[in-house]
Amino acid sequence: MSKKWSTSKYSRRNTRKPFPFGGTNQQRMKTVGTSAVSYDDPTLNQPLEEYLASFGVFETEQETQHRRSVLGVLNKLVKTWIREESLKQNMAPAVAKTVGGKVLCFGSYRLGVHNKGADIDALCVAPQHIRRRSFFVELRKLLESHPLVKDVRAIEAAYVPLIKLDVDGIEIDLLFSRLPLAKIPDSLDLDSNVMLQDMDPKCVRSLNGCRVTDAILRLVPNVDNFRLALRAVKLWAKRRGIYSNALGYLGGVSWAMLVARTCQLYPNALPATLVHKFFLVFSQWKWPQPVLLKRPDSVNLGFPVWDPRVNVSDREHAMPVITPAYPHQNSTFNVSASTRSVMVEEFKIGLAATERILKGECGWQRLFEKQVFFNKYQNFVVLLASSATQEDQLKWSGLVESRIRHLVASLENNDAVALARVNPECYKTAPANATSQPPANCCAMWFIGLQLETSRSLDLSHDIQTFTENINSVGGRTNMLREGMAIQVRHVHRRELKEYLPDSLLCREHTSPDTKHEPHRSPAPPAAPTRLPSPPAAAAPRPAPPTATKRPAEGGDYTDAPLWSAPFFIFYVASMYQNKLRKI
Structure with missing residues (x-):
């Protein structure tokens, strides 16, 4: 060697x-x-x-230390909350100090491959006497009262419930899991399958991120x-x-x-x-x-x-x-x-x-080399989600994005479509031909490139109508729909893209020499x-x-x-x- x-x-x-x-x-x-x-x-x-x-995929040592200090702040807040909740349940003060509780990281940060400015996936681990409801109510209040914490949002209805927050400039997704333990030791080992016995499914799903990463x-x-x-x-x-x-x-x-x-x-x-x-x-x-x-x-x-x-x-x-x-x-x-x-x-x-x-x-x-997308296809499906306010748009665009894969599946089943490729990039600029001009930060667009079968006429009306009806139905069932929320889906040709995207973006695309591999x-x-x-x-x-x-x-x-x-x-x-x- x-x-x-x-x-x-x-x-x-x-x-x-x-x-x-x-x-x-x-x-x-x-x-x-x-x-x-x-x-x-x-x-x-x-x-x-x-x-x-x-x-910019590597952090500086100073940025790494900042992340550690942010996690230290969050860990102290979690321990304080668990101690206060223990005292509310008539636990002796000496015992309440020892029940523990901690914040564990998973995802890209735990793997050591996070980029500059990336968010942190974290898990709040609590002993068995701490309830999930307290996590979303009492801990949330404690977080909102801290001067370094802002933009606290509880998402209880998610498949894996979580609290989103910003701690001193670092975005954190905080999950919750209640373990079948009276105390949470500092040397907690989550690898044992036995620990999962008698845990509720939401806690197991929250715990799974740490277990998979490790x-x-x-x-x-x-x-x-x-x-x-x-x-x-x-x-x-x-x-x-x-x-x-x-x-x-x-x-x-x-x-x-x-x-x-x-x-x-x-x-x-x-x-x-x-x-x-x-x-x-x-x-x-x-x-x-x-x-x-x-x-x-x-x-x-x-x-x-x-x-x-x-x-x-x-x-x-x-x-x-x-x-x-x-x-x-x-x-x-x-x-x-x-x-x-x-x-x-x-x-x-x-x-x-x-x-x-x-x-x-x-x-x-x-x-x-960046992908060639807009110059690769002749036909596109454009999805435009808009709202009256930025707060509404955050929820509405999230719903639309989560359902785009269902539209792709529907397009795959269309006899005239050979392949549907969705571009993951979300564009915020309102199109020039929008029926009503929403503010730039209240508009989101996605594009799906279509490769068509030869000798077949293209009709996407059924796919588009089914998708928009589904989006509005889900928005209604979840009480998300607000005045000004709209979803538009259109079939356009490449020559019409200039009505949706700036010329500077379209002109930057050139055919990559690797598009046809050797x-x-x-x-x-x-x-x-x-x-x-x-x-x-x-x-x-x-x-x-x-x-x-x-x-x-x-x-x-x-x-x-x-x-x-x-x-x-x-x-x-x-x-x-x-x-x-x-x-x-």
């Missing part, structure tokens, strides 16, 4: 062994690239890190290498317009699990190589075969888990990525046939770019061991888009990587492909 490797933060040192799951050696998770890895040049990591720094960090072989590779993949996904769980792409935890799986497959690879292998693996993945970081836990505490043997709806998931902590869930259930096609095509483009980068033919800027000729990794045949990819509602170049299978097949137990996998395949059961 060269001196440069041994002194670098991103190195092969302190790399844990592959990941045994118990049982025989044949049952343990497979890895590839445990010997020399192609293109594993340590000199490529510094240019990658420098390029990421140019996008499991990911435990399951990667080298945390530093994982972090730099994940920073690169997250920036790439944002630049390419495929970073949004709500809109049917992948969110932060899903990208983290895909990168973690790559790290498991290539435990000795350095960050630059991991980025390349990420695209190699997932451009060839046999979706909808699931991605797992570990064997599912064989426990049953009564909580719903992702299991296609039992849940018929789980068999319909297009791109399952399963969380490594019980209760195991599919973090990508919003993905549709269209968004999966878009992401797989982007994986192939990224693979072509990283091939050239690792060969020294171009720099990292090739990988991170043939992949990377060396084949070691052949995978003999295994059950992989199921065919899930049938999409219509043929793949013409731009999705079909690539020959090359190298190893990585789809055996998420090791299911043999009976589990056979049952899964049989349930989806009964006509192929004899071949298995």
